[in-house]
Amino acid sequence: KTSYRLVMPAKAGENGALQGWAIVExxxxxxxxxxxxxxxSGRPISFVQDLYQPLYMPRPTVEPELFASLRPQTYGGGMELEKGKVAMVPGGKLKGGRNETDAANKEGRAKYRSPPAPTAGAPVELAMADMAMAEEDSDEAKSMNAVSSVTSAAAAERLGELFQYTVPAVTLPRQRSAMLPIVTDPVQVEKVSIYNLNVLAGHPLNGAIVTxxxxxxxxxxxxxxxxxxxxxxxxTIDNVAPGDHRLISFAIDIPVRVDATSHKDESRVxxxxxxxxxxxxxxxxxxxxEYQIDNTSTDDKVVVVEHPFRQGWKLTGSEQPxxxxxxxxxxxxxxxxxxSVxxxxxxxxxxxxSLAIMDLDLGSIDFYxxxxxxxxxxxxxxxxxxxxxxxxxxTQRAIDARQNEINAIAADQNRLRENMRTVQNQQSQYYQRLLTKLNDQETQVEAKQTELEKLRTALEAKRTELGAYLMTLQVE
Known part of the structure; x- marks a missing residue:
């Protein structure tokens, strides 16, 4: 694990100081x-596998197959390759044999032996050390110099795709932990305030861009x-490669207020x-x-505004991130x-x-x-x-009107039939009157049904005509 201390620069354009400790147990x-x-440092891929338990691969049971007797085959001879020869070296030793191979291995081990650890100055004692405070001639207490109070005890170097810190002469009792200083270097720091609507709506955060x-x-x-x-x-800071930069935030910037409530999306054809x-x-x-930024402090500020990225949307403003x-x-x-800005x-x-014109109503067509x-x-x-x-x-309205008329006549016919059932004498004048009226209504129903059928046929013809017109319609 690592822990850092960042000393911010006193003036803009100056470097800050970064100190890092490795927590060792x-x-x-x-x-x-x-x-x-x-x-x-790095993230090599590693895993744990159980190598103790034996593995048993299940094997299928195969029944012997019976084949008919095969005729013996005769194969022609092939071209023989020249057999390899064993060369002798002076002294009667086999070239490529064990003696020469052992010598080569020893030479290779001597040539590619791991480099020695860097020489250490004084051993790094990690027991509790007494801290002495230096006093100035004046009576006023001076603040501790956080930059010069820590010195790195590690030598840094690349190790393939990883990075290695080597700390020589470490003394640490068992079951104890310590913090080893591994980084004490100047770093490029730019003071900024970082605003993100989803983090804190009203204020940005004090922060920095650390390179x-x-x-x-x-x-x-x-x-x-x-x-x-x-x-x-x-x-907190993420993994940072040399030359890369990260943003950090460490406090709320109270003097700076941000109003990001003005947002609108408009659509037009x-x-x-x-x-x-x-x-x-x-x-x-x-x-x-819109981001309305009010700086009520007496210092100039640089506010880093984090705006959400939306897939498919393209920036159109003159200012680019x-x-x-x-x-x-x-x-x-x-x-x-x-x-204020x-x-x-x-x-x-x-x-x-894409809209099918056949399915659009007249109101939508009028809008377009x-x-x-x-x-x-x-x-x-x-x-x-x-x-x-x-x-x-x-035509559809005419169809609906005819259908409503037919339904009204049918309802009145039901009333007439109910009244006719109550009349005992079918030869009476009242019964004959109901029968005549029912007969007239039936004639009206037949006529209206004929009109309804004609209207439906006309509507289908008009729908077919519109479909044929639209099917071949190509207009740019």
């Missing part, structure tokens, strides 16, 4: 005395931040065409997010002391929408006819289709 039952300790200029691989771990000679907060009766519309969605992650855009927004992020998303972005030829085709659909709608 002696979990053995032996004391370590003057041990050369190698600490490797790894140490030339060493830095493992992830906690970071204690010192600023102005005092404690400023705690942060920018193009349209008709392909085989399908209205293909190109819509542009325009998204705007200084970096992008898989989930965020990052913008640097300078804000002078006691000033509005930062606007504009995005657009173009999508295609009033859209100025659709070409006039497409509007003319839509107008003709709308007239044909309006004619179909009128």
């Amino acid at each position: 002696n979990q053995t039952d032996n004391d370590w005395k003057d041990v050369n300790l190698s600490l490797v 790894n200029t140490t030339g060493k691989h830095l493992l992830q771990g906690p970071v204690t931040v010192l600023d102005g000679g005092g404690y400023a907060g705690d942060a 920018i193009a349209g065409r008709i392909i085989n009766g399908v209205l293909v519309l190109t819509n542009k969605l325009v998204g705007t997010q 200084f970096e992008k992650t898989p989930a965020l855009y990052r913008y640097k927004v300078p804000v002078a002391a006691t000033k 509005k930062h606007v992020v504009s995005e657009e998303y173009v999508q295609t929408e 006819l009033k859209n100025g972005a659709i070409p006039q030829k497409v509007k003319d085709a839509l107008t003709k289709a709308a007239k044909m659909k309006m004619d179909m709608s009128e």
Whole structure:
């Protein structure tokens, strides 16, 4: 495990100081005395496999197969290759034999022997050490120099794709732990305030952009931040390769307020065409997010605004982010002391929408006819289709009216039949009156059913005509 301390620079443009410790635990039952300790940074793939338990592979049971007697085969001879010869070396030893191979192995081991551990100065004693405070001539107490109070005890070097810290002469009692200083280097630090709407809506966080200029691989771990000679907060940092940079945040920036409530997405049609009766519309969605930043402090600030990345959306504003992650855009927004700045992020998303004209109602067609972005030829085709659909709608209304009339007559016929059942004398004038009226209504029903059938036939013909018109319609 690693732990760091970052000393922020006193002025802009100056380097900060990074100090790192490796937390080492002696979990053995032996004391370590003057041990050369190698600490490797990286994430090699490792696993645990049980090699004690025997493995039994299940084997299938195979029944013997009976074959008919085969005729003996005669194979022709092939071309023989020249047999290998054993060469002799002076002294009667076999070239490539055991004696020469052993000598080569010894020479190889001597040539590729691991390099010796770096020579140590004084042994690194990890027991409790007394800390002496140096006093100045004046009576006022001075703050401790956090940069010069720690000296690295490790030598750093690459180890293949990994990175190795070597600490010589380590003394550590059994079942004890210690912190070994492995990094004490200046680093490039830029003070910033980091704002993310999903982290804290009203204020950014005090932070920094730390560039790894140490030339060493830095493992992830906690970071204690010192600023102005005092404690400023705690942060965490991910694995950082040499030359790479990371953002850290360690406190809330109270004097800076951010209002990010102004957000809107608008959609408008920018193009349209008709392909085989399908209205293909190109819509542009325009998204705007405003960040109102108020700096009430007496210091100039640089606010890093983290704006969420949306798949398929394209930035359209003049200001571009200084970096992008898989989930965020990052913008640097300078804000002078006691000033306010509005930062606007504009995005657009173009999508295609397909609508079958046959299924559109007249209201939807009228809406698209009033859209100025659709070409006039497409509007003319839509107008003709709308007239044909309006004619179909009128025919449908006539069908509904005839059907309602038939239903009303049928209901009245049921009433007449019920009344006729109550009349005992079928030769009476009242019964004959009901019978005549029922007969007249039946004639009306037959006539209206004939009209209804004609209307349905006409509606189907108009639907077929509209479908044939739309099926071959190609308008750009």
